Amino acid sequence: MRTRLLEDGRRQVINFMFPGDFLGLQAALDGEMSHAVEAVTSVTLCVFARDRFFDMVASQPRLAFDMTWLAAHEEAALEEHIVSLGQRNARERMAALAVFLVQRAHDTGLAPDGVLTITVTQGQIADMLGLSLVHTNRTLQALRRLQLVDWTVNSISIPDLESARQFAGIDGNSFRLPRPYI
Numbered sequence: 001m002r003t004r005l006l007e008d009g010r011r012q013v014i015n016f017m018f019p020g021d022f023l024g025l026q027a028a029l030d031g032e033m034s035h036a037v038e039a040v041t042s043v044t045l046c047v048f049a050r051d052r053f054f055d056m057v058a059s060q061p062r063l064a065f066d067m068t069w070l071a072a073h074e075e076a077a078l079e080e081h082i083v084s085l086g087q088r089n090a091r092e093r094m095a096a097l098a099v100f101l102v103q104r105a106h107d108t109g110l111a112p113d114g115v116l117t118i119t120v121t122q123g124q125i126a127d128m129l130g131l132s133l134v135h136t137n138r139t140l141q142a143l144r145r146l147q148l149v150d151w152t153v154n155s156i157s158i159p160d161l162e163s164a165r166q167f168a169g170i171d172g173n174s175f176r177l178p179r180p181y182i
Contacts, residue, residue, distance in 0.1 A: 001124065004035045013128035015077060016040075016101055016120075018108045020181045025071055040119055066180035073179070080170070085130050088169065090139045091146075093129045096168035098149040102158050107179055115157040125151075 002014040002023070014035055017023060023037050023045075048056070057064040077100065084093040101118070105111035126136040143149040148164045150157045158164045165171075 001038045001040050002035050003038060003127070011127050013124055015074070015081065016104075018104050018110065020070070020108060020179070021074070022067065022070055025067070040124075063182065066182055069180055070182070081128075084168075090129070090131055090135055091142055092168045093131075094125070094136075094139050094143055094151070095148055095164050096170055097125070097128060098143075098151055098156050098158055099161065099164050099168055099170055102156055102161070114161070115155055117155050119154055120151075120156070121153065 001016050004012045004014055006012065017037070057067075080096065080100065084096050088096060102111055102114060102116050105116040105118075106114060110116060122133055122136045122140065125131075125140075126133050129136070131139065140149075140151050143151070146167075147159055148167055150159070
């Protein structure tokens with residue numbers, strides 16, 4: 001989970017990361033990361049030497065393209081999250097986030113049956129979506145009653161992905177490009 005801490009101690013969850021994602025790619029170009037990363041599952045990290053980044057890009061153009069693709073895909077996901085924060089109501093925001101997470105998990109092999117087993121607290125959801133804890137709880141209950149999303153502390157399942165996409169106003173093709181693995 002990528003987060004940004006504000007000076008007053010508040011936290012904004014920026015995104016949830018999945019296998020094969022790059023953490024701190026911009027730090028290879030700019031210096032220090034502007035965000036923190038918190039593991040919400042067990043992880044294995046592969047560290048790349050910053051001083052060898054440009055040599056790698058020059059000597060491995062296909063790898064450089066795949067890294068660029070991953071960075072562009074991350075940017076598109078962040079754009080979708082911004083749209084949620086600015087234009088979607090709470091139910092639509094939460095449905096969009098659930099669709100994003102379950103679809104990403106499915107695409108990376110973490111949810112072959114359409115159920116993502118992950119521990120995400122209501123506080124983390126609230127911090128991602130800009131909602132209060134009470135509003136987050138009520139919104140989760142409403143989505144369960146509508147049978148759009150069943151989000152518990154340990155898992156996220158979406159009975160009908162297409163219905164949830166339509167409810168949230170998400171184009172079903174947004175996340176369907178083949179993903180490179182590095």
